[in-house]
Amino acid sequence: MKTQNFDIIKSSGESVKFSIDKLRASLHKTGADKETIDQIIDKVRDELYQGISTKEIYNRAFALLKKKKSYFASKYKLKKAIYELGPTGFPFERFISELLEYSSYKTDVGQILQGKCVKHEIDVVAHKDNKTSLIECKFHNEQGLNCNVKIPLYINSRYKDVKTHWDANPKKDTTLTEGWVVTNTRFTEDAIQYGRCCGLYLLSWDYPNNDGLKDRIDRLSLYPITVSTLLTNREKQFLLSRDIVLCRQLIHDKFYLDHLGVSEVRKKKILDEITQLCPNKN
Structure with missing residues (x-):
């Protein structure tokens, strides 16, 4: 069956036709290379079925991106990361x-x-x-x-x-x-x-x-701290409670990771991910 014939269900409950072009565009915005994007699209396409939710498609693409590079996945989860700024406004x-x-x-x-x-x-x-x-x-x-x-x-x-x-x-x-x-x-x-x-x-x-x-x-490149794929939910909430809402703020206030008891090895991975999200941004 051709992919354009698959009906997918949006979060609103609305049924729409699956679009490879939309999936490709969202993956392209992460900065992933063409080979990576093509591989992910091929795997997602193989797992399509009638009535699959956009959430399931997102989760699959996210997992594949995270295996490749964590900061690709961070950019891909931007919309979800904004929701994670809650539960209060x-x-x-x-x-x-x-x-x-x-x-x-x-x-x-x-x-x-x-x-x-x-x-x-x-x-x-x-x-x-x-x-x-x-x-x-x-x-x-x-x-x-x-x-x-x-x-x-x-x-x-x-x-x-x-x-x-x-x-x-x-x-x-x-x-x-x-x-x-x-x-x-x-x-x-x-x-x-x-x-x-x-x-x-x-x-x-x-x-x-x-x-x-x-x-x-x-x-x-003003990504919320919640896009990080390496910080735990508890750590994100701790940082938000200290008014650290942007990834780039953590680059300057990295001492908060010490307060959280983050190991040096893991701290380096977290800061590397965030630096890749905010290149050459002061």
Whole structure:
């Protein structure tokens, strides 16, 4: 049977046709060479069956990549690694803050701002070029849960309340120009349409096109610490509790591995993996 005739089940429960091109593209983004990619595709193709889940396909490809090189597998698990920033949304807020810091923003996390009517706790307040943006992060720790139109509707009302008070205060050093909604999943079409209409900036896993979270992370090599295939879940949670949310932060704060009692041999392997994920990045 030809591979394009296999139905696979997405995390949302939707049935779609298997696409070799999509699998090849996701493997290519890891930096794996053509020979490795071809070998993995051949093995995955041999194990396809009607109704196989995308999770099963992912797990198989991940295991094969990990056997080849751990940092290939780390890049491949990026989407899953974002979910692992949970179960609370705070590490995700810290992660978004760090992404913006590396794009020349100055950020504050968890700020209380006065609106015209009430006070609001804002996940991330970002400043750049005398302009300020208010950023709300909607984190989901389960796949298949998307942000519908109710989210930007709610966020826009909060933004407008804060902006009314902000604009009435002549002592402000910056101009409040934009509200953002950031999610680790996807927006529904209605949510995107509303965001465009009211002027909210929406950022999701794959939106805007070619400038979504996955694109920004790959472009800047700002991988979350949870992509590591060598750190245990306990070690990752320890690092997240110390605000180490990026792999590159651990390169500078490697003493945390000593606190965790990591052996010198294993520490070298962990740092080698992370250095390969963040080449020539300071």
